Amino acid sequence: MDAIAQSTRTARAVLAAHAIDKAYRRGAWPVRRVVPVLSGVSFSLQAGEIVGLVGENGSGKSTLMKILVGALAPDAGEVERVARLGYCPQVPQLYERLTCDEHFELFGHAYGIDARQERDARRALYESLGFGRYAGTRVGQLSGGTVAKLNLGLALLADPDVLLLDEPYAGFDWDTYLRFWNLVAERRATGRSVLIISHFVADEERFDRILDLRDGRVVPR
Ligand SMILES: Nc1ncnc2c1ncn2[C@@H]1O[C@H](COP(=O)(O)OP(=O)(O)O)[C@@H](O)[C@H]1O
Numbered sequence: 001m002d003a004i005a006q007s008t009r010t011a012r013a014v015l016a017a018h019a020i021d022k023a024y025r026r027g028a029w030p031v032r033r034v035v036p037v038l039s040g041v042s043f044s045l046q047a048g049e050i051v052g053l054v055g056e057n058g059s060g061k062s063t064l065m066k067i068l069v070g071a072l073a074p075d076a077g078e079v080e081r082v083a084r085l086g087y088c089p090q091v092p093q094l095y096e097r098l099t100c101d102e103h104f105e106l107f108g109h110a111y112g113i114d115a116r117q118e119r120d121a122r123r124a125l126y127e128s129l130g131f132g133r134y135a136g137t138r139v140g141q142l143s144g145g146t147v148a149k150l151n152l153g154l155a156l157l158a159d160p161d162v163l164l165l166d167e168p169y170a171g172f173d174w175d176t177y178l179r180f181w182n183l184v185a186e187r188r189a190t191g192r193s194v195l196i197i198s199h200f201v202a203d204e205e206r207f208d209r210i211l212d213l214r215d216g217r218v219v220p221r
């Protein structure tokens, strides 16, 4: 591990990024271009912390999120995943023809949690997010707001130590927004961490820290 990596490593970090670089290659020869998106991103998330990561549209937030969860490889640098992650992608990865219940079952299998634990967690999530009446409804028939609840519920199903959310407010109505912050506060109280990535933050006081993603780097606000 190099000097940069050492400087961002801390005792209680549950997730850390060390000097991450990422560029996309665009176009075809002879007009192929390399567009740098992340250049030397380093930061860490501590246990029990609610952190907001804010950047303009196109600044590389979703790219960074995908690298943090391991869905995309960085060109350089490394991600240290100390605890279990739950990921709520910006574009929900759901199946139109499956119901909410079927999604929970499917994701429960994928996470490797037993059927009983999955059913208990599912019931609690329907209750806390308020969408149990759509348990048997296919995703193709749900409103955008309910899809957003399901997307969040699936990320929370296995009770991850670290919850990563990419633009979570987009599909939320006001009621869901408040329920969402209640859930976040509960997680924080039990030492779990939440990283919220967004192009804006409304209620700054709800966060422990806010970081800015600017010119390919993460800097404290
Ligand atoms: N797969 C891709 N191939 C090429 N360019 C991409 C790809 N994904 C994202 N980009 C570009 O990288 C930049 C950052 O995108 P993204 O990480 O989605 O930003 P944000 O989430 O902050 O809006 C944008 O300019 C976007 O067009």
Ligand SMILES: [Mg+2]
Pocket (backbone or CB within 6 Å): 061, 062, 063, 090, 166, 167
């Ligand atoms: Mg994005």
